[in-house]
Amino acid sequence: MEAFQLLSRGGAKFDKRRFQKDVQLFSKAPGKTQTPSKANLADGELPKELDYFKYAAGGSGKRKTEGGGPDVVKKRKVSEEEDEPDSASEDLEENEAEDAPQRPRQRIVAKGSNVPAHADSFTELAERYQMSSLLLSNLDRYGYIYPTGIQSYGIPILLESRDLAAISPTGTGKTLSYLLPVMASLGAPSSSSNSDAGAGVRAIVVAPTRELAHQIHNECLKLAEGRKWRIVLFSKASAATLAEKATRDKVDIIITTPLRLVASLRSGSLELDNVRHLILDEADRMLDSEFFPQVEEILAACTHPSIQKAVFSATLPAGAEKMAMQMLQDPIRVVVGLKDTPLPLISQSLTYVADDPSKLPSLLTYFAQPYNPPVLIFTSSQPRATSLAQELILNGVSNVDCLHAGMTKKEREDAVSRMRRGESWVMVSTEVMARGMDFKGIREVINYDFPTSVQSYVHRIGRTGRAGREGKAVTYFTDDDAPFLKAIANVLLQSGSTVPEWILKLPKPSKLKRKQMGKVKRAETVNPARRIGRNDAIKKRDMIAGSKRRIARETRPIPLSETTGEVSS
DNA sequence: AAAAAAC
Incomplete structure:
Protein backbone atom coordinates (compact mmCIF):
# COMPACT_ATOMS: atom_id res chain seq x y z
CA MET A 1 0.00 0.00 0.00
CA GLU A 2 2.75 2.38 0.94
CA ALA A 3 4.68 1.56 -2.17
CA PHE A 4 1.73 2.26 -4.29
CA GLN A 5 1.09 5.56 -2.58
CA LEU A 6 4.66 6.49 -3.23
CA LEU A 7 4.19 5.57 -6.81
CA SER A 8 1.07 7.58 -6.99
CA ARG A 9 2.70 10.63 -5.47
CA GLY A 10 5.26 10.73 -8.21
CA GLY A 11 4.62 11.20 -11.84
CA ALA A 12 3.49 14.20 -13.75
CA LYS A 13 2.84 17.47 -12.08
CA PHE A 14 -0.60 18.86 -11.98
CA ASP A 15 -1.38 20.18 -15.40
CA LYS A 16 -3.25 23.43 -15.20
CA ARG A 17 -4.09 23.34 -18.83
CA ARG A 18 -6.36 20.49 -18.03
CA PHE A 19 -8.51 22.97 -16.22
CA GLN A 20 -8.18 25.73 -18.70
CA LYS A 21 -11.57 25.14 -20.12
CA ASP A 22 -13.07 25.83 -16.74
CA VAL A 23 -10.93 28.75 -15.96
CA GLN A 24 -12.20 30.31 -19.13
CA LEU A 25 -15.74 29.44 -18.36
CA PHE A 26 -15.34 30.99 -14.97
CA SER A 27 -13.61 34.16 -15.96
CA LYS A 28 -15.51 35.09 -19.06
CA ALA A 29 -18.37 35.93 -16.83
CA PRO A 30 -20.59 38.27 -18.73
CA GLY A 31 -22.06 41.62 -17.92
CA LYS A 32 -24.83 40.28 -15.79
CA THR A 33 -22.43 39.59 -13.00
CA GLN A 34 -24.55 40.95 -10.23
CA THR A 35 -22.38 39.89 -7.36
CA PRO A 36 -24.70 38.20 -4.94
CA SER A 37 -25.26 40.54 -2.07
CA LYS A 38 -27.66 41.23 0.68
CA ALA A 39 -29.51 43.59 -1.61
CA ASN A 40 -30.70 40.60 -3.60
CA LEU A 41 -32.08 38.99 -0.54
CA ALA A 42 -34.22 41.95 0.23
CA ASP A 43 -36.21 42.08 -2.96
CA GLY A 44 -38.60 39.44 -1.71
CA GLU A 45 -39.85 38.67 -5.19
CA LEU A 46 -38.49 35.16 -5.38
CA PRO A 47 -40.63 32.35 -6.70
CA LYS A 48 -42.03 29.86 -4.29
CA GLU A 49 -40.09 27.08 -5.83
CA LEU A 50 -36.41 27.75 -5.87
CA ASP A 51 -34.93 27.23 -9.25
CA TYR A 52 -31.53 25.87 -10.01
CA PHE A 53 -30.09 29.25 -10.66
CA LYS A 54 -30.96 30.36 -7.23
CA TYR A 55 -29.81 27.14 -5.81
CA ALA A 56 -26.56 27.36 -7.68
CA ALA A 57 -25.89 30.83 -6.40
CA GLY A 58 -26.34 29.72 -2.85
CA GLY A 59 -24.54 26.49 -3.14
CA SER A 60 -21.56 27.33 -5.22
CA GLY A 61 -21.19 30.60 -3.42
CA LYS A 62 -19.70 28.80 -0.54
CA ARG A 63 -16.89 27.77 -2.80
CA LYS A 64 -15.57 31.24 -3.03
CA THR A 65 -13.45 30.64 0.03
CA GLU A 66 -12.08 27.43 -1.32
CA GLY A 67 -11.25 28.54 -4.78
CA GLY A 68 -12.70 29.88 -7.99
CA GLY A 69 -15.07 32.54 -6.84
CA PRO A 70 -16.40 33.52 -10.24
CA ASP A 71 -18.16 30.23 -10.71
CA VAL A 72 -21.18 31.66 -9.01
CA VAL A 73 -21.44 33.94 -11.89
CA LYS A 74 -20.60 31.28 -14.38
CA LYS A 75 -23.35 29.06 -13.19
CA ARG A 76 -25.82 31.83 -13.36
CA LYS A 77 -24.83 32.55 -16.92
CA VAL A 78 -25.08 28.95 -17.94
CA SER A 79 -28.46 28.59 -16.39
CA GLU A 80 -29.77 31.62 -18.13
CA GLU A 81 -28.55 30.63 -21.51
CA GLU A 82 -29.92 27.20 -21.28
CA ASP A 83 -33.41 26.90 -22.48
CA GLU A 84 -33.58 23.23 -22.96
CA PRO A 85 -37.07 22.11 -22.27
CA ASP A 86 -35.94 18.54 -22.24
CA SER A 87 -37.66 15.70 -20.56
CA ALA A 88 -35.78 16.18 -17.32
CA SER A 89 -36.89 19.71 -16.73
CA GLU A 90 -40.39 18.79 -17.68
CA ASP A 91 -40.38 16.04 -15.14
CA LEU A 92 -39.15 18.37 -12.51
CA GLU A 93 -41.75 20.91 -13.39
CA GLU A 94 -44.72 18.69 -13.39
CA ASN A 95 -46.34 20.63 -10.61
CA GLU A 96 -45.25 23.97 -11.87
CA ALA A 97 -47.47 26.77 -12.89
CA GLU A 98 -48.28 27.81 -16.42
CA ASP A 99 -45.43 30.24 -17.00
CA ALA A 100 -43.03 28.41 -19.22
CA PRO A 101 -39.82 28.71 -17.23
CA GLN A 102 -36.57 28.95 -19.06
CA ARG A 103 -34.66 27.36 -16.26
CA PRO A 104 -35.34 24.01 -14.76
CA ARG A 105 -37.09 24.38 -11.47
CA GLN A 106 -37.21 22.14 -8.53
CA ARG A 107 -40.47 20.81 -7.41
CA ILE A 108 -40.81 21.04 -3.66
CA VAL A 109 -43.57 19.31 -1.78
CA ALA A 110 -44.06 19.67 1.97
CA LYS A 111 -46.64 17.46 3.61
CA GLY A 112 -47.75 17.29 7.21
CA SER A 113 -49.84 19.15 9.74
CA ASN A 114 -49.41 22.92 10.03
CA VAL A 115 -46.40 23.16 7.78
CA PRO A 116 -44.43 26.31 8.66
CA ALA A 117 -43.97 28.80 5.86
CA HIS A 118 -40.74 28.46 3.98
CA ALA A 119 -38.24 31.29 4.04
CA ASP A 120 -36.68 32.70 0.92
CA SER A 121 -33.60 34.18 2.50
CA PHE A 122 -31.34 33.71 5.46
CA THR A 123 -32.15 37.22 6.69
CA GLU A 124 -35.83 36.36 6.66
CA LEU A 125 -35.03 33.28 8.72
CA ALA A 126 -32.95 35.30 11.13
CA GLU A 127 -35.69 37.84 11.65
CA ARG A 128 -38.49 35.36 11.96
CA TYR A 129 -36.69 33.16 14.46
CA GLN A 130 -34.36 35.62 16.15
CA MET A 131 -31.34 33.76 14.94
CA SER A 132 -28.09 35.01 16.39
CA SER A 133 -26.23 37.53 14.31
CA LEU A 134 -23.16 35.40 14.69
CA LEU A 135 -24.68 32.51 12.77
CA LEU A 136 -25.82 34.91 10.11
CA SER A 137 -22.43 36.48 9.72
CA ASN A 138 -20.80 33.06 9.57
CA LEU A 139 -23.16 32.15 6.75
CA ASP A 140 -22.13 35.28 5.00
CA ARG A 141 -18.46 34.67 5.64
CA TYR A 142 -18.62 31.25 4.04
CA GLY A 143 -20.52 32.55 1.08
CA TYR A 144 -23.96 31.13 1.71
CA GLY A 173 -27.17 21.57 0.95
CA LYS A 174 -28.82 19.14 3.32
CA THR A 175 -26.09 19.45 5.94
CA LEU A 176 -26.69 23.12 6.50
CA SER A 177 -30.43 22.42 6.57
CA TYR A 178 -30.04 20.71 9.90
CA LEU A 179 -26.88 22.24 11.35
CA LEU A 180 -28.15 25.79 11.18
CA PRO A 181 -31.47 25.22 12.98
CA VAL A 182 -29.92 22.90 15.53
CA MET A 183 -27.31 25.47 16.43
CA ALA A 184 -29.83 28.30 16.36
CA SER A 185 -32.19 26.53 18.71
CA LEU A 186 -29.46 25.45 21.08
CA GLY A 187 -29.09 29.18 21.55
CA ALA A 188 -25.87 29.41 23.42
CA PRO A 189 -23.09 27.02 24.33
CA SER A 190 -23.79 25.00 27.45
CA SER A 191 -20.85 26.44 29.31
CA SER A 192 -22.25 29.94 29.28
CA SER A 193 -25.15 31.03 31.47
CA ASN A 194 -27.75 28.98 29.69
CA SER A 195 -30.22 28.09 32.38
CA ASP A 196 -32.46 25.63 30.59
CA ALA A 197 -29.68 23.84 28.80
CA GLU A 211 -15.38 10.51 6.55
CA HIS A 217 -18.03 18.31 11.87
CA ASN A 218 -16.05 20.70 9.71
CA GLU A 219 -19.22 22.37 8.47
CA CYS A 220 -20.43 22.66 12.02
CA LEU A 221 -17.21 24.31 13.13
CA LYS A 222 -17.58 26.92 10.42
CA LEU A 223 -21.02 27.88 11.66
CA ALA A 224 -19.79 27.94 15.23
CA GLU A 225 -16.86 30.24 14.59
CA GLY A 226 -16.59 33.03 17.10
CA ARG A 227 -18.37 31.31 19.90
CA LYS A 228 -17.20 28.67 22.30
CA TRP A 229 -19.42 25.84 21.22
CA ARG A 230 -18.32 22.39 22.18
CA ILE A 231 -18.73 20.37 19.06
CA VAL A 232 -17.26 16.91 19.21
CA LEU A 233 -16.41 14.58 16.37
CA PHE A 234 -16.88 11.33 18.19
CA SER A 235 -13.95 8.93 18.01
CA LYS A 236 -12.21 6.57 20.31
CA ALA A 237 -10.19 9.43 21.72
CA ARG A 248 -19.47 15.62 29.03
CA ASP A 249 -21.77 18.21 30.56
CA LYS A 250 -20.27 20.96 28.55
CA VAL A 251 -20.70 19.31 25.19
CA LEU A 261 -21.95 6.05 19.98
CA VAL A 262 -23.47 2.70 20.86
CA ALA A 263 -20.15 1.52 22.24
CA SER A 264 -20.10 4.47 24.61
CA LEU A 265 -23.69 3.86 25.62
CA ARG A 266 -22.97 0.25 26.40
CA SER A 267 -19.92 1.05 28.45
CA GLY A 268 -22.04 3.47 30.43
CA ASP A 281 -28.06 11.85 7.96
CA GLU A 282 -28.24 9.38 5.07
CA ALA A 283 -31.37 8.14 6.76
CA ASP A 284 -32.11 5.19 4.50
CA ARG A 285 -28.63 3.88 5.18
CA MET A 286 -29.04 4.41 8.92
CA LEU A 287 -32.29 2.50 8.83
CA ASP A 288 -31.05 -0.47 6.83
CA SER A 289 -30.78 -3.84 8.44
CA GLU A 290 -27.15 -3.44 9.51
CA PHE A 291 -27.38 -0.04 11.08
CA PHE A 292 -30.90 -0.02 12.40
CA PRO A 293 -30.28 -2.06 15.57
CA GLN A 294 -27.66 0.49 16.56
CA VAL A 295 -29.91 3.40 15.71
CA GLU A 296 -32.61 1.80 17.82
CA GLU A 297 -30.27 1.72 20.77
CA ILE A 298 -29.45 5.36 20.29
CA LEU A 299 -33.12 6.24 20.02
CA ALA A 300 -33.88 4.35 23.19
CA ALA A 301 -31.15 6.21 25.04
CA CYS A 302 -32.51 9.60 24.04
CA THR A 303 -35.09 9.91 26.79
CA HIS A 304 -35.68 13.64 26.92
CA PRO A 305 -39.42 14.21 26.47
CA SER A 306 -39.08 17.08 24.02
CA ILE A 307 -36.55 15.61 21.65
CA GLN A 308 -36.69 16.70 18.07
CA LYS A 309 -35.85 14.12 15.44
CA ALA A 310 -35.10 14.56 11.79
CA VAL A 311 -33.94 12.34 8.97
CA PHE A 312 -32.23 13.45 5.76
CA SER A 313 -31.33 11.70 2.55
CA ALA A 314 -31.34 11.95 -1.21
CA THR A 315 -33.01 8.57 -1.38
CA LEU A 316 -35.64 7.05 0.84
CA PRO A 317 -37.13 3.77 -0.34
CA ALA A 318 -40.65 2.99 0.83
CA GLY A 319 -39.52 0.63 3.55
CA ALA A 320 -37.05 3.07 5.02
CA GLU A 321 -39.55 5.88 4.80
CA LYS A 322 -42.09 3.88 6.75
CA MET A 323 -39.55 3.22 9.48
CA ALA A 324 -38.56 6.86 9.51
CA MET A 325 -42.14 8.02 9.83
CA GLN A 326 -42.67 5.65 12.72
CA MET A 327 -39.77 7.03 14.69
CA LEU A 328 -40.80 10.63 14.04
CA GLN A 329 -43.55 12.48 15.85
CA ASP A 330 -46.13 14.30 13.77
CA PRO A 331 -43.51 14.64 11.05
CA ILE A 332 -43.42 16.90 8.07
CA ARG A 333 -42.14 15.33 4.90
CA VAL A 334 -40.33 17.52 2.43
CA VAL A 335 -39.36 16.28 -1.00
CA VAL A 336 -37.23 18.38 -3.32
CA GLY A 337 -37.18 17.29 -6.94
CA LEU A 338 -37.98 13.68 -7.59
CA LYS A 339 -37.19 11.07 -5.02
CA ASP A 340 -34.37 8.66 -5.90
CA THR A 341 -33.45 10.72 -8.92
CA PRO A 342 -30.09 12.31 -9.72
CA LEU A 343 -29.81 15.92 -10.75
CA PRO A 344 -30.19 16.54 -14.48
CA LEU A 345 -26.92 18.45 -14.18
CA ILE A 346 -25.14 15.10 -14.17
CA SER A 347 -24.85 13.64 -17.63
CA GLN A 348 -24.98 9.92 -17.28
CA SER A 349 -24.11 7.07 -19.60
CA LEU A 350 -23.92 3.31 -19.57
CA THR A 351 -20.96 1.53 -21.11
CA TYR A 352 -21.07 -2.11 -22.11
CA VAL A 353 -17.97 -4.08 -21.18
CA ALA A 354 -18.58 -7.72 -21.90
CA ASP A 355 -17.12 -9.17 -18.75
CA ASP A 356 -14.96 -8.36 -15.80
CA PRO A 357 -11.58 -8.87 -17.53
CA SER A 358 -12.64 -6.35 -20.18
CA LYS A 359 -13.11 -3.58 -17.67
CA LEU A 360 -9.48 -2.70 -17.06
CA PRO A 361 -8.60 -2.28 -20.75
CA SER A 362 -11.64 -0.06 -21.16
CA LEU A 363 -10.60 2.09 -18.23
CA LEU A 364 -7.01 2.30 -19.45
CA THR A 365 -8.25 3.40 -22.84
CA TYR A 366 -10.20 6.09 -21.08
CA PHE A 367 -7.16 7.30 -19.17
CA ALA A 368 -5.00 7.20 -22.28
CA GLN A 369 -7.06 10.08 -23.59
CA PRO A 370 -7.34 13.54 -22.09
CA TYR A 371 -9.75 13.51 -19.22
CA ASN A 372 -10.97 15.91 -16.60
CA PRO A 373 -9.66 15.25 -13.13
CA PRO A 374 -10.51 14.61 -10.45
CA VAL A 375 -12.26 11.36 -11.25
CA LEU A 376 -13.87 9.14 -8.64
CA ILE A 377 -14.05 5.41 -9.40
CA PHE A 378 -16.29 3.00 -7.53
CA THR A 379 -15.58 -0.69 -7.13
CA SER A 387 -5.90 -3.81 -6.98
CA LEU A 388 -7.54 -1.47 -9.47
CA ALA A 389 -5.62 1.44 -7.98
CA GLN A 390 -2.42 -0.55 -8.29
CA GLU A 391 -3.18 -1.50 -11.87
CA LEU A 392 -3.77 2.12 -12.79
CA ILE A 393 -0.50 3.18 -11.22
CA LEU A 394 1.39 0.36 -12.93
CA ASN A 395 -0.09 1.53 -16.19
CA GLY A 396 1.17 5.04 -15.72
CA VAL A 397 -1.91 6.86 -14.58
CA SER A 398 -0.87 9.80 -12.44
CA ASN A 399 -1.93 10.75 -8.94
CA VAL A 400 -4.02 7.72 -8.18
CA ASP A 401 -5.39 7.25 -4.70
CA ARG A 412 -8.12 7.14 5.17
CA GLU A 413 -7.59 10.61 6.54
CA ASP A 414 -4.58 11.15 4.33
CA ALA A 415 -6.43 10.03 1.25
CA VAL A 416 -9.29 12.39 2.01
CA SER A 417 -7.01 15.34 2.57
CA ARG A 418 -5.13 14.69 -0.66
CA MET A 419 -8.50 14.68 -2.35
CA ARG A 420 -9.46 17.92 -0.62
CA ARG A 421 -6.23 19.58 -1.65
CA GLY A 422 -6.83 18.57 -5.24
CA GLU A 423 -3.76 16.35 -5.31
CA SER A 424 -5.67 13.24 -6.30
CA TRP A 425 -6.60 13.00 -9.91
CA VAL A 426 -8.05 9.56 -9.66
CA MET A 427 -9.61 8.19 -6.51
CA VAL A 428 -10.51 4.51 -6.46
CA SER A 429 -12.94 3.70 -3.70
CA THR A 430 -15.75 1.55 -2.43
CA GLU A 431 -19.24 2.25 -1.22
CA VAL A 432 -17.68 4.07 1.73
CA MET A 433 -17.32 7.15 -0.45
CA ALA A 434 -20.74 6.84 -2.01
CA ARG A 435 -22.72 8.95 0.38
CA GLY A 436 -22.51 12.51 1.49
CA MET A 437 -18.91 13.23 0.65
CA ASP A 438 -18.52 16.67 -0.83
CA PHE A 439 -15.26 16.90 -2.70
CA LYS A 440 -15.07 20.11 -4.57
CA GLY A 441 -15.31 19.79 -8.26
CA ILE A 442 -15.27 16.07 -8.89
CA ARG A 443 -15.65 16.10 -12.63
CA GLU A 444 -16.57 12.56 -13.27
CA GLY A 465 -22.50 17.75 -10.14
CA ARG A 466 -22.72 19.28 -6.70
CA ALA A 467 -23.96 22.71 -5.79
CA GLY A 468 -25.07 23.65 -9.26
CA ARG A 469 -22.05 22.36 -11.09
CA GLU A 470 -22.12 20.02 -13.99
CA GLY A 471 -20.91 16.48 -13.72
CA LYS A 472 -20.45 13.32 -15.69
CA ALA A 473 -21.13 9.74 -14.68
CA VAL A 474 -20.15 6.61 -16.57
CA THR A 475 -21.31 3.19 -15.51
CA TYR A 476 -19.72 -0.02 -16.78
CA PHE A 477 -21.94 -3.02 -17.10
CA THR A 478 -21.26 -6.62 -17.97
CA ASP A 479 -23.50 -9.50 -18.86
CA ASP A 480 -23.65 -10.35 -15.20
CA ASP A 481 -25.13 -6.97 -14.40
CA ALA A 482 -28.02 -7.44 -16.80
CA PRO A 483 -30.64 -8.16 -14.14
CA PHE A 484 -30.18 -4.74 -12.60
CA LEU A 485 -29.50 -2.86 -15.77
CA LYS A 486 -33.02 -1.80 -16.50
CA ALA A 487 -33.65 -0.32 -13.08
CA ILE A 488 -30.56 1.87 -13.42
CA ALA A 489 -31.43 2.71 -17.02
CA ASN A 490 -34.75 4.04 -15.82
CA VAL A 491 -32.96 6.28 -13.36
CA LEU A 492 -30.89 7.72 -16.20
CA LEU A 493 -33.98 8.27 -18.21
CA GLN A 494 -35.85 9.98 -15.43
CA SER A 495 -33.04 12.42 -14.85
CA GLY A 496 -32.75 13.40 -18.47
CA SER A 497 -29.91 11.25 -19.73
CA THR A 498 -30.33 9.03 -22.75
CA VAL A 499 -30.23 5.27 -22.78
CA PRO A 500 -29.78 2.90 -25.73
CA GLU A 501 -33.16 1.71 -26.82
CA TRP A 502 -32.37 -1.96 -26.49
CA ILE A 503 -31.74 -1.55 -22.79
CA LEU A 504 -35.13 -0.03 -22.30
CA LYS A 505 -36.65 -2.95 -24.09
CA LEU A 506 -35.31 -5.34 -21.52
CA PRO A 507 -38.13 -6.90 -19.60
CA LYS A 508 -38.37 -6.63 -15.89
CA PRO A 509 -36.13 -9.30 -14.42
CA SER A 510 -38.78 -10.62 -12.10
CA LYS A 511 -41.34 -10.85 -14.83
CA LEU A 512 -38.93 -12.63 -17.08
CA LYS A 513 -37.94 -14.94 -14.36
CA ARG A 514 -41.53 -15.94 -13.93
CA LYS A 515 -41.98 -16.36 -17.62
CA GLN A 516 -38.91 -18.48 -17.75
CA MET A 517 -40.06 -20.56 -14.84
CA GLY A 518 -43.14 -21.37 -16.82
CA LYS A 519 -41.20 -22.47 -19.88
CA VAL A 520 -38.25 -24.24 -18.38
CA LYS A 521 -38.79 -27.25 -16.27
CA ARG A 522 -38.11 -26.80 -12.61
CA ALA A 523 -35.35 -29.35 -12.44
CA GLU A 524 -33.41 -27.48 -15.08
CA THR A 525 -33.49 -24.20 -13.26
CA VAL A 526 -32.24 -25.91 -10.16
CA ASN A 527 -29.40 -27.77 -11.78
CA PRO A 528 -27.13 -25.43 -13.72
CA ALA A 529 -25.20 -28.27 -15.36
CA ARG A 530 -28.30 -29.35 -17.18
CA ARG A 531 -28.43 -26.09 -19.04
CA ILE A 532 -25.13 -26.39 -20.78
CA GLY A 533 -25.59 -27.19 -24.40
CA ARG A 534 -29.05 -25.77 -24.54
CA ASN A 535 -29.74 -23.35 -27.26
CA ASP A 536 -28.52 -19.82 -27.06
CA ALA A 537 -31.90 -18.37 -26.45
CA ILE A 538 -32.18 -20.03 -23.12
CA LYS A 539 -28.68 -19.09 -22.14
CA LYS A 540 -29.36 -15.52 -23.00
CA ARG A 541 -32.52 -15.48 -21.04
CA ASP A 542 -30.70 -16.95 -18.13
CA MET A 543 -28.26 -14.13 -18.24
CA ILE A 544 -30.91 -11.52 -18.50
CA ALA A 545 -32.85 -13.07 -15.71
CA GLY A 546 -29.72 -12.92 -13.65
CA SER A 547 -30.32 -16.15 -11.96
CA LYS A 548 -27.80 -16.88 -9.28
CA ARG A 549 -27.48 -20.23 -10.90
CA ARG A 550 -25.22 -19.03 -13.61
CA ILE A 551 -24.31 -20.95 -16.65
CA ALA A 552 -20.99 -22.72 -16.24
CA ARG A 553 -17.98 -20.58 -17.06
CA GLU A 554 -16.96 -22.34 -20.24
CA THR A 555 -20.02 -20.97 -21.90
CA ARG A 556 -19.10 -18.02 -24.04
CA PRO A 557 -20.59 -14.86 -22.57
CA ILE A 558 -23.01 -13.42 -25.05
CA PRO A 559 -22.91 -9.67 -25.39
CA LEU A 560 -26.22 -8.28 -24.31
CA SER A 561 -26.47 -6.21 -27.42
CA GLU A 562 -26.88 -9.40 -29.41
CA THR A 563 -29.67 -10.63 -27.26
CA THR A 564 -32.09 -7.78 -27.34
CA GLY A 565 -34.18 -9.01 -30.20
CA GLU A 566 -35.16 -12.12 -28.43
CA VAL A 567 -35.62 -11.02 -24.89
CA SER A 568 -37.58 -7.95 -25.68
CA SER A 569 -40.30 -9.73 -27.52
C1' DA B 1 -29.89 -9.23 -3.75
C1' DA B 2 -25.38 -8.11 -1.65
C1' DA B 3 -21.17 -5.91 -0.09
C1' DA B 4 -19.62 -2.33 2.84
C1' DA B 5 -19.58 0.02 6.93
C1' DA B 6 -20.07 0.85 11.86
C1' DC B 7 -16.31 -0.62 16.88
Missing part, protein backbone atom coordinates in the same frame (compact mmCIF):
# COMPACT_ATOMS: atom_id res chain seq x y z
CA ILE A 145 -26.05 33.66 -0.14
CA TYR A 146 -29.41 32.08 -0.78
CA PRO A 147 -30.93 29.11 0.95
CA THR A 148 -31.35 26.11 -1.32
CA GLY A 149 -34.73 24.49 -1.68
CA ILE A 150 -34.31 22.12 1.20
CA GLN A 151 -32.82 24.85 3.36
CA SER A 152 -35.63 27.23 2.63
CA TYR A 153 -38.26 24.65 3.60
CA GLY A 154 -36.43 22.53 6.13
CA ILE A 155 -34.93 25.19 8.37
CA PRO A 156 -38.24 26.80 9.42
CA ILE A 157 -39.67 23.37 10.15
CA LEU A 158 -36.78 22.47 12.41
CA LEU A 159 -36.73 25.90 14.02
CA GLU A 160 -40.37 25.41 14.94
CA SER A 161 -39.36 22.25 16.77
CA ARG A 162 -41.06 19.93 14.36
CA ASP A 163 -39.88 16.50 13.31
CA LEU A 164 -38.80 16.29 9.70
CA ALA A 165 -38.17 13.76 6.97
CA ALA A 166 -36.23 15.59 4.29
CA ILE A 167 -35.54 14.19 0.85
CA SER A 168 -33.42 16.34 -1.40
CA PRO A 169 -31.00 15.46 -4.18
CA THR A 170 -27.28 15.02 -3.69
CA GLY A 171 -25.30 18.20 -3.31
CA THR A 172 -28.23 20.47 -2.50
CA GLY A 198 -29.50 21.05 31.35
CA ALA A 199 -26.56 18.75 31.69
CA GLY A 200 -25.04 16.58 29.04
CA VAL A 201 -25.01 16.41 25.27
CA ARG A 202 -27.83 18.39 23.67
CA ALA A 203 -27.64 17.44 20.02
CA ILE A 204 -26.46 14.44 18.06
CA VAL A 205 -25.84 13.98 14.37
CA VAL A 206 -25.41 10.40 13.18
CA ALA A 207 -23.81 9.56 9.83
CA PRO A 208 -22.82 6.23 8.27
CA THR A 209 -19.10 6.76 7.67
CA ARG A 210 -16.23 8.39 9.52
CA LEU A 212 -18.86 11.92 6.38
CA ALA A 213 -19.00 12.56 10.12
CA HIS A 214 -15.71 14.37 9.78
CA GLN A 215 -17.04 16.51 6.97
CA ILE A 216 -20.19 17.40 8.90
CA SER A 238 -13.06 11.85 22.16
CA ALA A 239 -15.18 9.09 23.66
CA ALA A 240 -12.54 8.57 26.31
CA THR A 241 -12.46 12.26 27.09
CA LEU A 242 -16.24 12.45 27.23
CA ALA A 243 -16.35 9.67 29.77
CA GLU A 244 -15.53 12.28 32.41
CA LYS A 245 -18.71 13.88 33.54
CA ALA A 246 -17.29 17.37 33.85
CA THR A 247 -16.34 17.32 30.19
CA ASP A 252 -23.26 20.81 22.88
CA ILE A 253 -23.17 18.69 19.73
CA ILE A 254 -21.77 15.26 19.03
CA ILE A 255 -21.24 14.13 15.46
CA THR A 256 -20.73 10.40 15.26
CA THR A 257 -21.06 7.11 13.48
CA PRO A 258 -23.63 4.78 15.06
CA LEU A 259 -21.47 2.04 16.44
CA ARG A 260 -19.08 4.48 18.07
CA SER A 269 -19.66 6.32 29.79
CA LEU A 270 -22.26 8.46 28.07
CA GLU A 271 -25.87 9.38 28.70
CA LEU A 272 -28.18 10.87 26.15
CA ASP A 273 -31.01 11.90 28.45
CA ASN A 274 -30.54 15.57 27.67
CA VAL A 275 -30.45 15.24 23.89
CA ARG A 276 -32.95 17.67 22.33
CA HIS A 277 -32.02 17.18 18.70
CA LEU A 278 -31.26 13.93 16.94
CA ILE A 279 -30.41 13.99 13.26
CA LEU A 280 -29.98 10.94 11.07
CA SER A 380 -17.62 -3.33 -5.37
CA SER A 381 -15.11 -4.46 -2.78
CA GLN A 382 -12.05 -3.38 -0.88
CA PRO A 383 -9.63 -5.78 -2.62
CA ARG A 384 -10.94 -4.71 -5.98
CA ALA A 385 -10.41 -1.06 -5.07
CA THR A 386 -6.85 -1.76 -3.96
CA CYS A 402 -7.36 4.57 -2.98
CA LEU A 403 -9.78 4.75 -0.08
CA HIS A 404 -11.76 2.01 1.59
CA ALA A 405 -12.70 1.03 5.10
CA GLY A 406 -10.07 -1.65 5.30
CA MET A 407 -7.37 0.97 5.47
CA THR A 408 -6.14 2.47 8.70
CA LYS A 409 -7.70 5.58 10.09
CA LYS A 410 -4.64 7.56 9.15
CA GLU A 411 -4.50 6.21 5.62
CA VAL A 445 -17.71 9.43 -11.51
CA ILE A 446 -16.97 6.03 -13.02
CA ASN A 447 -18.87 3.05 -11.76
CA TYR A 448 -16.24 0.45 -12.56
CA ASP A 449 -18.39 -2.12 -10.81
CA PHE A 450 -22.10 -1.89 -11.24
CA PRO A 451 -23.91 -0.44 -8.23
CA THR A 452 -26.00 -2.91 -6.30
CA SER A 453 -29.04 -0.71 -5.95
CA VAL A 454 -30.69 2.34 -7.39
CA GLN A 455 -29.91 4.14 -4.13
CA SER A 456 -26.26 3.27 -4.41
CA TYR A 457 -26.22 4.51 -7.99
CA VAL A 458 -27.88 7.80 -7.14
CA HIS A 459 -25.53 8.51 -4.24
CA ARG A 460 -22.39 7.44 -6.08
CA ILE A 461 -22.95 9.64 -9.08
CA GLY A 462 -24.07 12.39 -6.75
CA ARG A 463 -20.42 12.91 -5.80
CA THR A 464 -20.24 14.97 -8.96
